[in-house]
Amino acid sequence: MGIRRTTQEWQMLIEQSESNSLSTLAFCKLKEVNPSTFYAKLKQLNKTEVYQGFVRAEVVEKTTKYQAQIATANMTLLVNDVELSIPQGTPVAYLAELIGALS
Numbered sequence: 001m002g003i004r005r006t007t008q009e010w011q012m013l014i015e016q017s018e019s020n021s022l023s024t025l026a027f028c029k030l031k032e033v034n035p036s037t038f039y040a041k042l043k044q045l046n047k048t049e050v051y052q053g054f055v056r057a058e059v060v061e062k063t064t065k066y067q068a069q070i071a072t073a074n075m076t077l078l079v080n081d082v083e084l085s086i087p088q089g090t091p092v093a094y095l096a097e098l099i100g101a102l103s
Helices: 007-019 024-031 035-052 092-102
Strands: 074-079 082-087
Touching: 007 024, 007 035, 024 035, 082 092
Parallel strands: none
Antiparallel strands: 074 082
16 A cells, blocks of 8 residues: 555645656656556646636626727928827818918
């Protein structure tokens, strides 16, 4: 009959095997552990860790709104020490009225 190990001892063995450059079989032979038992404990502990890793989540907002920003060339006007950045496609009549108001 083999050595009985606690869960903590198995976790330490598994961590040692993962940080070791030996193959799992070589590691088990070195530590005098039955490979079948090692794999069974590895599977059992990994399953436990996954279940413990769940967190409760809830939906805060059901819809997500995205606002796309389209890169456009801007025009910069300097009028009487005032600098204006105007998007491309601004109507000419609006620009003329704006420049007239700033003059």
